[in-house]
Amino acid sequence: MKRLLVLISVFAILFISSCNNNDSPGIIPDDNDSLISITIFYTNDEHGWFESINEFDGAAGLTGLWKNQEGYDGSEKYLILSGGDMWTGAAASTWFEGESMVDVMNTMEYDAAAIGNHEFDFKVSGLNQRLSEMTFPLLAANITEKASGEIPDFAQPYTIKNIDGIQVGILGLASMSTPYSTFPANVVDYEFTSYTDAINTYAPQAISDGAEVLILIGHLCESELQDIADIAKSNGVSVMGGGHCHQILTQIYHDVIIIGGGDNMKGYAKLEFNYNVTQDITQDFEIDYVSNDQSVIDEDVKTVVDYWVDETNSVLSEVIGYASDDILKYSIEMFNMVCDSWFYTFPDADITITNAGGIRQDIFSGDITLV
Numbered sequence: 001m002k003r004l005l006v007l008i009s010v011f012a013i014l015f016i017s018s019c020n021n022n023d024s025p026g027i028i029p030d031d032n033d034s035l036i037s038i039t040i041f042y043t044n045d046e047h048g049w050f051e052s053i054n055e056f057d058g059a060a061g062l063t064g065l066w067k068n069q070e071g072y073d074g075s076e077k078y079l080i081l082s083g084g085d086m087w088t089g090a091a092a093s094t095w096f097e098g099e100s101m102v103d104v105m106n107t108m109e110y111d112a113a114a115i116g117n118h119e120f121d122f123k124v125s126g127l128n129q130r131l132s133e134m135t136f137p138l139l140a141a142n143i144t145e146k147a148s149g150e151i152p153d154f155a156q157p158y159t160i161k162n163i164d165g166i167q168v169g170i171l172g173l174a175s176m177s178t179p180y181s182t183f184p185a186n187v188v189d190y191e192f193t194s195y196t197d198a199i200n201t202y203a204p205q206a207i208s209d210g211a212e213v214l215i216l217i218g219h220l221c222e223s224e225l226q227d228i229a230d231i232a233k234s235n236g237v238s239v240m241g242g243g244h245c246h247q248i249l250t251q252i253y254h255d256v257i258i259i260g261g262g263d264n265m266k267g268y269a270k271l272e273f274n275y276n277v278t279q280d281i282t283q284d285f286e287i288d289y290v291s292n293d294q295s296v297i298d299e300d301v302k303t304v305v306d307y308w309v310d311e312t313n314s315v316l317s318e319v320i321g322y323a324s325d326d327i328l329k330y331s332i333e334m335f336n337m338v339c340d341s342w343f344y345t346f347p348d349a350d351i352t353i354t355n356a357g358g359i360r361q362d363i364f365s366g367d368i369t370l371v
Contacts, residue, residue, distance in 0.1 A: 036164045040271040044083025044243035045263035048093020050104040055293045056266045059104045064296035076163045083243025084116025084219035091371045092312040097122040098130045100308035106135045107304045114172045115140040116219040117181040139172020142198035144191045157202040169211030173218030195228050203235035221245035229254040250287045267291040316371035327363040
């Protein structure tokens with residue numbers, strides 16, 4: 001269950017040859033025994049969508065692809081990472097305040113996750129409860145307690161893992177927008193500090209603690225990752241994973257590989273590369289995005305998913321209405337319905353306003369239930 005990625009060490013050189021989608025770099029000859037092959041599977045903004053939905057196959061489909069298409073066998077040569085916002089979205093996750101999602105991700109054998117803004121939706125007490133259930137760490141090097149200036153107990157700035165004798169450091173970052181992209185009162189006791197300061201402080205500490213190579217996972221959008229690419233590179237980071245903006249990212253920017261897995265478990269970013277111990281360089285890599293619509297299902301994960309779906313249906317399957325036509329999430333009809341429902345709830349209000357980005361699901365024609 002130990003799976004490790006590697007990027008380039010502080011003194012390593014990233015060699016990029018022929019990086020277009022049509023011509024993948026040539027693979028290093030198999031007779032070079034010093035080569036270590038590493039594969040990363042990266043998701044972000046999962047938002048509790050572990051169920052199969054529409055053409056996408058959810059958590060069981062992702063794991064099925066990893067095991068049956070990618071050859072994942074739980075060994076140290078694989079690293080499974082999340083860019084954060086693991087819960088709040090689908091009812092099967094939100095109703096249980098993320099407990100179900102943690103159970104699913106434990107079964108999928110995630111190695112680490114960055115802390116997203118939605119990880120605070122059920123207060124820090126809820127986050128701590130989820131953390132107690134996790135088999136993987138939560139990473140954020142840029143969250144500090146206002147009272148002490150220290151990183152809080154629910155976060156680690158980095159973690160170090162061993163892969164075939166190579167010590168790999170994984171550094172985390174939380175979004176600086178968190179104080180206003182979650183309920184502000186939930187994080188009033190914390191500062192979300194500069195990405196640059198966090199990298200400058202904790203990348204050298206990880207190296208001092210033995211990390212020979214570094215990667216960074218952050219709940220950061222593409223533009224934010226690009227803004228810190230140079231400072232990350234100068235501190236020995238050569239791969240960064242993103243989140244927050246739900247973007248699919250497979251790019252090279254200022255000699256840094258940037259990956260992002262989209263959202264809602266609809267696919268994953270995949271990075272494969274060979275690490276050469278003797279020369280201390282990344283010799284070759286391939287980067288891709290794989291869509292989770294190929295009907296390759298892992299039965300172990302499906303069992304866990306089915307359990308939580310059944311638990312959700314047992315409490316939320318009551319019919320509360322009927323729609324004669326589809327109500328699309330970005331339609332005027334949906335906006336009016338949401339805002340009007342708040343007038344009914346708060347009759348003394350003069351105005352109701354909603355963020356269109358917060359409406360994330362269509363209501364299809366037929367019976368309407370809470371789930």
